[in-house]
Amino acid sequence: MIKxxxxxIKHLILIFISIMMIFPFxxxxxxxxxxxxxxxHFPPTLWPEKPMWNQFSEAWSMAPFDHYILNSVFTAVIIIFIQVLNSALIAYAFTQMRFRGRNFLFSIILITYMLPVAATYVPSYVILADFNLLDSYKGLILSNAVSVFGIxxxxxxxxxxxxxxxxxxxxxxxxxxTIIWRIILPITKETFITFALISFVQNYNNYLWPTLITTSESKYLITTGLRQFFIQEGAYGIQWPLIMAASTFAVLPLLLLFVFIQKWIISGISDQGLKG
Structure with a gap:
C-alpha cells in the first residue's frame, strides 16, 4: 500500500521533468x-492566433541549410568512425596488453582531459596552418579524431x-x-552505441572550433551557418520567427536520430548477457 x-509521486516528478525538458523545443x-x-506579447500564448507555416519555407530558402546540415552530418559521422576505432584499439591495448609505462601513459592521457578545451585552440590552429589544413574538411575531421573521453x-x-x-x-x-570483434564487441556493444551517440551530438553541435578554422561558406557547419543567418538574414534578432524556424532545422536531425536509434540504445543497455 505504501509503494x-x-x-x-515518482511518475509525477518524471512527467514534470519531461515537460520541462521538452518545453524549450x-x-x-x-x-x-x-x-x-x-x-x-505578454502574457505569452502557447499557440498563435493564425499559424504562419510559410515562415519555415521562407527561412529555408534564405540560406543553404541543407548544405550546412549535410556538412555537419558528414563530418560528425566520419569523426565518430575514427574516434570509435582508435578509442577501442587504445583501450584494448591498455586493458589486454602488458607493456612498460602503461599506467603512466594512461595517466598522461587523463591529464590532457583535464585541460580546458580553449587552451588547445591556439596550438591546434598553428598545427593545422602548418599542414595547410585550415578551412577544409580534413582539418575539421583530423582535429577531432581522438577522444580522451572515448578512451x-x-x-x-x-x-x-x-x-x-x-x-x-x-x-x-x-x-x-578476432578477440575484439567476436568477444569484446558483443559484450560491450552498449558502450559503442552510447559513445557513438554522444560523439555525434557533440560534433554536430560543435560551434567555436569550426568557426575558428573555417572561413568559406561552403564549409560551414549548421552551427556556424545558423550564426551567420542570425547576423545577416535574422538582422541580429529582429526576425525572430525566421530565426526560430532556422533553429528548428538545426535541431531536427538530432531528434530524428534519437527516434531511429532509441531502440538500439535500449536494446544495448538491456542486453547484459554474455554471447559465445
Whole structure:
C-alpha cells in the first residue's frame, strides 16, 4: 500500500521533468509560427492566433541549410568512425596488453582531459596552418579524431570483460582483432552505441572550433551557418520567427536520430548477457 503513492509521486516528478525538458523545443517550433509581436506579447500564448507555416519555407530558402546540415552530418559521422576505432584499439591495448609505462601513459592521457578545451585552440590552429589544413574538411575531421573521453569510457567497459573468455580465445589461437570483434564487441556493444551517440551530438553541435578554422561558406557547419543567418538574414534578432524556424532545422536531425536509434540504445543497455 505504501509503494503505490510513492510510485505515483515518482511518475509525477518524471512527467514534470519531461515537460520541462521538452518545453524549450515546443516553444521554439511554436515561435516559428508566430509573428514577432506575438512572440513578445505578454502574457505569452502557447499557440498563435493564425499559424504562419510559410515562415519555415521562407527561412529555408534564405540560406543553404541543407548544405550546412549535410556538412555537419558528414563530418560528425566520419569523426565518430575514427574516434570509435582508435578509442577501442587504445583501450584494448591498455586493458589486454602488458607493456612498460602503461599506467603512466594512461595517466598522461587523463591529464590532457583535464585541460580546458580553449587552451588547445591556439596550438591546434598553428598545427593545422602548418599542414595547410585550415578551412577544409580534413582539418575539421583530423582535429577531432581522438577522444580522451572515448578512451576512458572504452577502457572502463573492457575491464568488465571476463578475463577467462579472453584467455580461452587466446588458447584457441584467436588474434587481437578476432578477440575484439567476436568477444569484446558483443559484450560491450552498449558502450559503442552510447559513445557513438554522444560523439555525434557533440560534433554536430560543435560551434567555436569550426568557426575558428573555417572561413568559406561552403564549409560551414549548421552551427556556424545558423550564426551567420542570425547576423545577416535574422538582422541580429529582429526576425525572430525566421530565426526560430532556422533553429528548428538545426535541431531536427538530432531528434530524428534519437527516434531511429532509441531502440538500439535500449536494446544495448538491456542486453547484459554474455554471447559465445
Amino acid at each position: 503505490t503513492p510513492i510510485l505515483v 515546443f516553444w521554439m517550433v511554436v515561435s516559428a509560427l508566430k509573428t514577432k509581436e506575438e512572440i513578445f 576512458f569510457l572504452f577502457r572502463q567497459a573492457f575491464l568488465q570483460v571476463p578475463k577467462e573468455l579472453i584467455e580461452a580465445a587466446r588458447v584457441d589461437g584467436a588474434k587481437h582483432w
